Amino acid sequence: MSKLAQAATRARSLSGGQFLRFCLVGASGYAVNLAVYAALLEAGLAYSLAATASFLVAATSNYIWNRRWTFRARQARVLAQSARALGVSVLSLGANQLFLYVFVVAGSGHLAGQAVAILLVTPFSFVANKLWAFADGSRTTAALNAAES
Numbered sequence: 001m002s003k004l005a006q007a008a009t010r011a012r013s014l015s016g017g018q019f020l021r022f023c024l025v026g027a028s029g030y031a032v033n034l035a036v037y038a039a040l041l042e043a044g045l046a047y048s049l050a051a052t053a054s055f056l057v058a059a060t061s062n063y064i065w066n067r068r069w070t071f072r073a074r075q076a077r078v079l080a081q082s083a084r085a086l087g088v089s090v091l092s093l094g095a096n097q098l099f100l101y102v103f104v105v106a107g108s109g110h111l112a113g114q115a116v117a118i119l120l121v122t123p124f125s126f127v128a129n130k131l132w133a134f135a136d137g138s139r140t141t142a143a144l145n146a147a148e149s
Contacts, residue, residue, distance in 0.1 A: 021070040025062055030118055033058035037114055047110045051100055059089040071134035084133040092125045
């Protein structure tokens with residue numbers, strides 16, 4: 001398949017139901033993240049630790065829903081796919097923590113800063129999950145084989 005045809009296929013999947021499903025899963029993860037974060041702050045946990053814990057809870061929930069519903073990637077090997085998804089989550093968490101730190105230092109409230117940080121990290125998360133973590137196994141294998149050549 002030509003690169004142009006591959007790009008067109010990806011664009012169609014972004015404009016269709018898959019993107020809507022990703023947004024719905026993301027919205028539920030957003031709510032889970034903020035709820036867990038608020039509860040942990042209320043319990044007296046430091047904001048950066050609360051952000052890490054809440055992000056990991058939400059990322060786990062999102063992984064399960066994205067695997068089963070958004071990307072319907074149930075045929076992929078769970079260990080390899082979950083490792084890629086964890087990699088995306090770790091990078092997203094790093095960016096999230098950086099944004100949150102900047103907002104808190106700038107005087108933003110912890111909850112408001114976390115809410116904005118999550119929104120800023122979401123575009124990267126979608127693209128990385130779509131094109132790498134939950135990518136069609138044949139494309140991933142072809143890309144790996146091309147890189148080894």
